[in-house]
Amino acid sequence: MARRNMKRLNFINGSLLGRKRVVTEQIHLEETEEQGQSEVDVININMLPETETVCDREEVIRDCQELFDKFAGEAHDLMADFHERYLLWAFSDMLPPQMKALEASQPWIIYWIANSLKVMCPGSLTTDTQRRICQKLLKIAEPDGLFAGGQGQLPNLLCTYASIAALALCDNVDDCWEQIDRKAIYNWLMKLKTPDGGFRTCLEVGECDTRGIYCALAVAQMLQIMTSELCQNVKFFLIRCQTYEGGFGACPQGDEAHGGYTFCAVASLAILNEIPVMNIEQLMEWCSARQYNEEKGLSGRSNKLVDGCYSYWIGATSAILEAHGYGDCINKPQLREYILKCCQSSGRPGLRDKPGKSPDFYHTNYIALGLSITEYSFEAKKGPDALVNSSRILRTPETDLQPINPVFGLPSKDLADIIIFNKDRL
Ligand SMILES: CC(C)=CCC/C(C)=C/CC/C(C)=C/COP(=O)(O)OP(=O)(O)O
Numbered sequence: 235m236a237r238r239n240m241k242r243l244n245f246i247n248g249s250l251l252g253r254k255r256v257v258t259e260q261i262h263l264e265e266t267e268e269q270g271q272s273e274v275d276v277i278n279i280n281m282l283p284e285t286e287t288v289c290d291r292e293e294v295i296r297d298c299q300e301l302f303d304k305f306a307g308e309a310h311d312l313m314a315d316f317h318e319r320y321l322l323w324a325f326s327d328m329l330p331p332q333m334k335a336l337e338a339s340q341p342w343i344i345y346w347i348a349n350s351l352k353v354m355c356p357g358s359l360t361t362d363t364q365r366r367i368c369q370k371l372l373k374i375a376e377p378d379g380l381f382a383g384g385q386g387q388l389p390n391l392l393c394t395y396a397s398i399a400a401l402a403l404c405d406n407v408d409d410c411w412e413q414i415d416r417k418a419i420y421n422w423l424m425k426l427k428t429p430d431g432g433f434r435t436c437l438e439v440g441e442c443d444t445r446g447i448y449c450a451l452a453v454a455q456m457l458q459i460m461t462s463e464l465c466q467n468v469k470f471f472l473i474r475c476q477t478y479e480g481g482f483g484a485c486p487q488g489d490e491a492h493g494g495y496t497f498c499a500v501a502s503l504a505i506l507n508e509i510p511v512m513n514i515e516q517l518m519e520w521c522s523a524r525q526y527n528e529e530k531g532l533s534g535r536s537n538k539l540v541d542g543c544y545s546y547w548i549g550a551t552s553a554i555l556e557a558h559g560y561g562d563c564i565n566k567p568q569l570r571e572y573i574l575k576c577c578q579s580s581g582r583p584g585l586r587d588k589p590g591k592s593p594d595f596y597h598t599n600y601i602a603l604g605l606s607i608t609e610y611s612f613e614a615k616k617g618p619d620a621l622v623n624s625s626r627i628l629r630t631p632e633t634d635l636q637p638i639n640p641v642f643g644l645p646s647k648d649l650a651d652i653i654i655f656n657k658d659r660l
């Protein structure tokens with residue numbers, strides 16, 4: 235066999251329409267060592283071009299491999315008590331000044347912390363903390379019953395989802411669920427609705443993409459204010475967001491498939507009970523391609539790096555498909571290994587995107603949800619509420635995680651409780 239001499243072609247750095255040169259194919263002549271014959275070796279143009287991300291990925295693979303070697307053969311558990319301290323601190327102390335940037339996302343911070351506690355350390359969200367959460371969120375909703383990022387801010391759909399999800403975690407303390415103004419929220423959702431089936435994130439100036447649809451439908455389902463008028467055309471908007479790759483972009487036609495927007499689209503179709511309208515085979519292939527052999531974790535889009543938060547955005551998408559009878563498209567034990575060995579460190583509490591990154595509340599929540607997904611199998615319940623049965627497939631006595639509903643990002647019990655409560659209010 236001739237020794238192959240593969241040479242990397244320089245990636246053509248320019249837009250397709252800007253390229254005016256004639257395409258040339260380079261060939262390389264080489265003497266084979268054994269036979270002394272000349273052989274033509276065509277350069278493989280399918281080789282990965284050397285981009286910044288390709289180099290970054292090599293570093294990520296090295297970092298992960300180091301941790302896999304370090305913990306080889308060890309059952310590496312979740313350090314739940316350690317992470318609990320980080321989460322409880324956030325509810326009792328001043329947040330660091332750099333978190334000022336999240337001034338318009340206060341319900342999100344509350345949801346991420348409270349949900350992480352409920353999933354990883356059940357019992358640690360005390361009645362007193364639940365009371366403080368409700369008082370804070372219901373204060374933001376004054377005087378019109380609509381939720382925003384903070385007091386005095388414009389009502390916002392994404393913050394409304396985060397607020398209702400956080401309230402769902404409060405076990406109806408002090409009858410707080412009674413104080414959610416479902417009528418005001420329904421009327422406002424109808425005003426946010428666009429004729430093509432989308433939802434704006436806020437009146438007049440809000441953007442319109444799959445996140446808005448997901449937040450509107452999830453809120454409507456949790457509050458039991460779902461109507462056919464609210465759902466009109468929504469599935470057509472979503473169908474148009476599925477790209478040639480199989481994942482979903484933010485908006486119809488043209489956006490790149492991305493894990494976050496794919497979750498929003500697939501979870502929305504689950505709420506609408508319309509899972510079969512998408513191209514399931516392509517979606518499953520795309521989800522599987524998000525998991526990399528070397529790092530074992532999930533990326534959010536083609537040729538990008540693994541990140542712990544996709545353990546939920548892609549992990550939940552896969553769990554929803556599994557619940558609807560399509561089988562697993564990710565490898566749960568491998569994902570578990572990435573999470574437990576690469577997304578936590580005994581040096582600093584909280585969960586992180588990847589080795590070398592700092593933990594934060596967002597990643598702690600979505601990685602905890604992803605880890606829970608790896609411990610259960612899923613089956614959709616019959617009926618209109620997008621409820622899901624989960625059965626434990628793994629027993630880790632020290633750190634059993636709560637089963638979650640992959641559609642709503644909440645522990646199954648909290649979700650069922652708020653839905654049942656609101657059903658009775660009809
Ligand atoms: C319910 C709700 C509102 C859900 C939102 C879902 C959503 C859009 C998540 C995206 C999260 C994320 C890591 C974006 C970063 O993109 P990037 O381009 O920085 O990261 P990448 O390199 O991994 O693509």
Ligand SMILES: [Zn+2]
Binds near residue numbers: 541542543544587
């Ligand atoms: Zn992330």
